[in-house]
Amino acid sequence: MTEVPSPQLRISDQNRESALSALGEHMSAGRIDIEEYGERSARITAAKTRGELVELFADLPAPHPQYEEVRQAVAAPEPAAAPVPAAPRTPDQWSPPQRFLAAIVPLAFIAAIALIATGTLAWPIIFVPIGLTVFGKSMWGHDWNHDQHHRDRRDRHLRDRDRRRELRDSFRDHRRGLDR
Structure with missing residues (x-):
């Protein structure tokens, strides 16, 4: 038996993208007009939970936003045409100084x-571990403790955000044309 996710579960940008795509199909099929598309797409962009998306599609037949397919899409590899940056070194590939710093910072x-x-030393002692962290970043770069997955996720987020902005701007341009 599968568990139904809570309507209070927060949604991702990929969930919003799926909802916008489904809404576009409904507009293409003539189920909603351009004004209603604009209103609903604005609500999709502002939505934070699954319940808000379900409410927007309650009076529409399939397609609805696909949450499981979105999770699979996140795991899909990037197209081969995009340059792939070198993957950061994993902890077992770190040099001895990197290993030492990675061990000492939490202890510090x-x-x-x-x-x-305990009142033994004043609060400025906290700058010692902060300084060690800054030293590590300056020696081995910002990505010495980040992996490729985080960079890929950020790149997808930026592409999705740009696509939503393009959709919003094209809707506004279309709406201005209707208002004239």
């Missing part, structure tokens, strides 16, 4: 907090 934070809490 714990020690600084303990020393501040």
Whole structure:
């Protein structure tokens, strides 16, 4: 038996993209007009939970937003035409200084907090672990502790955001044409 997700579950940009695509199909089929499309697409863009999306499609037949397909789309590889940056080194590929710093930074934070809490040293001691973190980033770059998945997800987010903006702008241009 499959569990039905809560309507309060927060949605992702991919869920919004799926909803906009389904709404476009309804407009193409003539179930909704351009004004209603504009109103609903604005609500989709502002939606935060699954319940808000379900409400927008309650009076429409399929297609509806597909949550499972969106999860699979996230795992799909990028097209081969896009340049693939070199993957960051995994912890087992780190140099000895990187391993040492990765081990000492959390310990330095714990020690600084303990020393501040006991009153042994003043609060500026917290700058020691912060300084170690800044040192690590300056030595090995910003991505020394990030993996390729995070960069890919950010790139997808930026592409999706740009596509939503294009849809919004084309709708506004179309609406201005109707108002004249």
